Amino acid sequence: MRARGLRAIVASALLIAGAAIAAPLAAFAAPAGDGPHLGVASCGGTTCHGRQEATGPRVRQNEILVWQDPTSLHGAHARAWSLLKLPRAQAIGRRLGIADVSASAECINCHGDPAPARGSQWRQADGVGCEACHGGGGRWLASHAAVGATHADNVARGMWDMARPRVRAGVCLDCHFGSGVPGQFVSHRIMAAGHPRLAFELDLFTALQSHHDEDDDYAARKGVAGGVKLWAVGQALAVQRALTLLPTRAAGAFPEFVFFDCRSCHRTFSDDPAVALVARRNGWRPTLPGQPVWNDENLLVLQAAADVVAPAQAKALLAKSRAFHAALATDRAAAARAAAALAASAGDLAAAFESARFDRAQTFALLDAVLVTDADAWTDYQGGAQAVMAADTLLAALVNSGAVDRARAAALRPDLDRAYAAAKDANRWQPAELRAALAVVAAKVRALR
Ligand code: HEC
Numbered sequence: 001m002r003a004r005g006l007r008a009i010v011a012s013a014l015l016i017a018g019a020a021i022a023a024p025l026a027a028f029a030a031p032a033g034d035g036p037h038l039g040v041a042s043c044g045g046t047t048c049h050g051r052q053e054a055t056g057p058r059v060r061q062n063e064i065l066v067w068q069d070p071t072s073l074h075g076a077h078a079r080a081w082s083l084l085k086l087p088r089a090q091a092i093g094r095r096l097g098i099a100d101v102s103a104s105a106e107c108i109n110c111h112g113d114p115a116p117a118r119g120s121q122w123r124q125a126d127g128v129g130c131e132a133c134h135g136g137g138g139r140w141l142a143s144h145a146a147v148g149a150t151h152a153d154n155v156a157r158g159m160w161d162m163a164r165p166r167v168r169a170g171v172c173l174d175c176h177f178g179s180g181v182p183g184q185f186v187s188h189r190i191m192a193a194g195h196p197r198l199a200f201e202l203d204l205f206t207a208l209q210s211h212h213d214e215d216d217d218y219a220a221r222k223g224v225a226g227g228v229k230l231w232a233v234g235q236a237l238a239v240q241r242a243l244t245l246l247p248t249r250a251a252g253a254f255p256e257f258v259f260f261d262c263r264s265c266h267r268t269f270s271d272d273p274a275v276a277l278v279a280r281r282n283g284w285r286p287t288l289p290g291q292p293v294w295n296d297e298n299l300l301v302l303q304a305a306a307d308v309v310a311p312a313q314a315k316a317l318l319a320k321s322r323a324f325h326a327a328l329a330t331d332r333a334a335a336a337r338a339a340a341a342l343a344a345s346a347g348d349l350a351a352a353f354e355s356a357r358f359d360r361a362q363t364f365a366l367l368d369a370v371l372v373t374d375a376d377a378w379t380d381y382q383g384g385a386q387a388v389m390a391a392d393t394l395l396a397a398l399v400n401s402g403a404v405d406r407a408r409a410a411a412l413r414p415d416l417d418r419a420y421a422a423a424k425d426a427n428r429w430q431p432a433e434l435r436a437a438l439a440v441v442a443a444k445v446r447a448l449r
């Protein structure tokens with residue numbers, strides 16, 4: 001159900017350029033000590049993850065079937081490489097001067113498993129295989145299903161601890177935002193050649209590709225972070241990622257454009273004085289007229305989350321984000337310093353969120369912050385999309401924890417869909433429409449309390 005609105009946002013995203021990225025860049029997320037990647041075939045077999053039904057005693061064991069599902073977003077990762085053979089991807093390659101995108105390092109580090117070392121069953125055609133997210137099986141494949149093997153044992157042998165919000169966010173962001181690894185970045189050049197904009201929200205996207213059950217057994221083995229925590233940590237680490245990458249990426253003489261709000265450059269203009277200017281004031285950031293606007297979709301959501309969950313840190317975050325927006329208009333060195341300070345705050349918040357409880361009252365307060373208190377922050381369609389995804393995620397969390405009745409929450413679906421629709425098309429983006437839709441959602445959410 002949640003996929004429908006998301007599809008609208010993702011499918012309507014602007015469509016791509018690829019100056020070879022020269023700076024030597026550090027990997028971000030891949031937890032250290034990744035072993036060789038053995039390939040999806042090494043996870044198969046009916047006694048392993050290749051069952052036709054989810055009948056496993058502990059884990060479902062039909063994970064491969066779900067990961068391959070041709071009928072839904074669940075199968076997106078299995079299709080990630082093969083889609084590079086399709087006309088849309090090949091056309092991107094032609095515009096960039098890449099002969100075969102399915103073999104290009106500019107594409108396959110995200111549309112495939114960027115394995116550092118490979119076993120004999122590893123196949124490029126598997127796309128984003130199991131080990132792109134769970135880590136190379138080389139050092140834990142044999143032992144991880146043994147009697148008595150604990151999650152901690154597996155993690156100690158190099159399986160990535162994807163149950164931890166911080167680790168999961170890092171792994172997903174590598175491809176759904178970009179990383180310092182060469183080729184793991186959709187630059188403005190690539191977008192101007194036809195690549196869709198990358199929209200991401202950790203909890204929602206986890207739900208859309210999930211192949212596991214968070215049942216009692218799971219909770220006992222790994223613990224369940226909960227949707228709100230995932231959402232909050234995901235926002236904090238997205239902010240940190242963008243700010244950390246900023247000084248490392250350039251588009252010729254300019255800083256990389258993808259960090260900025262697309263619509264601050266891409267809109268119509270006229271010399272006719274009778275035509276009203278379209279720039280929208282946003283009291284959340286001191287931005288001078290005519291200056292590209294930093295894409296603060298995650299920053300704004302992070303601010304809302306901090307206001308509710310970590311008020312003391314929230315004040316410092318707001319001050320640093322204002323200083324960063326102001327520094328962008330000063331010079332590159334000042335911007336880099338302010339970016340580093342803000343990135344550090346975002347990192348601290350991610351840590352604070354990991355140990356926060358996110359109970360019923362806080363989740364309602366978060367909904368209020370996103371839908372009401374910050375309603376005037378959503379002047380850009382990218383921020384608008386984050387606001388709707390946040391509402392969707394927070395409501396789903398309330399339902400999943402039993403705090404809100406499922407049928408009553410389902411009654412809000414048409415209103416959420418209207419809000420998704422308002423943030424769907426960059427060219428028809430009218431913040432007032434989104435605000436109106438969010439206000440309706442807010443009123444109904446209040447009745448759920
Ligand atoms: C930083 C990681 C990354 C890089 C680098 C990257 N992509 Fe993508 N690509 C993605 C993600 C993530 C999506 C899914 C976007 C969404 O729908 O949310 C995507 C979507 C696409 C789509 C649309 C697929 C669809 O289902 O409609 C095409 C086509 C595509 N990429 C081609 C390419 C080509 C060609 C290159 C190299 C020039 C490339 N990509 C480089 C991450 C990347």
Ligand code: HEC
Nearest residue numbers: 043049059063064067077128129130133162163168212218
């Ligand atoms: C896009 C990232 C991604 C890919 C690709 C992926 N997984 Fe997962 N997987 C996750 C996440 C996130 C979880 C939930 C967190 C956790 O329990 O580790 C998960 C959970 C699991 C679990 C449940 C563990 C439990 O304790 O209940 C199994 C088993 C699993 N994955 C196997 C696989 C297999 C096999 C493949 C390949 C067919 C695969 N995964 C591909 C991200 C991924």
Ligand code: HEC
Nearest residue numbers: 010073076079080110111128132171172175205206208209
């Ligand atoms: C190695 C790169 C990579 C990693 C890591 C990765 N993804 Fe993806 N993901 C992609 C690409 C590329 C696509 C687009 C494939 C397509 O359109 O078929 C995609 C598509 C998706 C989609 C379908 C959405 C859409 O609009 O197409 C979801 C949901 C998703 N990923 C969730 C996640 C989550 C959650 C994580 C972390 C647990 C994750 N991904 C990690 C590369 C990656």
Ligand code: HEC
Nearest residue numbers: 014015016188191192194197257258260261262265266292
């Ligand atoms: C700082 C200004 C700026 C920002 C911010 C910006 N762009 Fe651009 N974009 C440009 C310029 C300049 C061009 C080249 C225009 C031309 O060739 O006429 C361009 C070209 C494009 C094109 C090709 C258009 C065409 O018809 O050929 C696409 C698509 C695009 N950008 C997408 C995006 C997306 C998506 C974002 C946000 C993630 C974005 N841009 C952010 C300035 C910007």
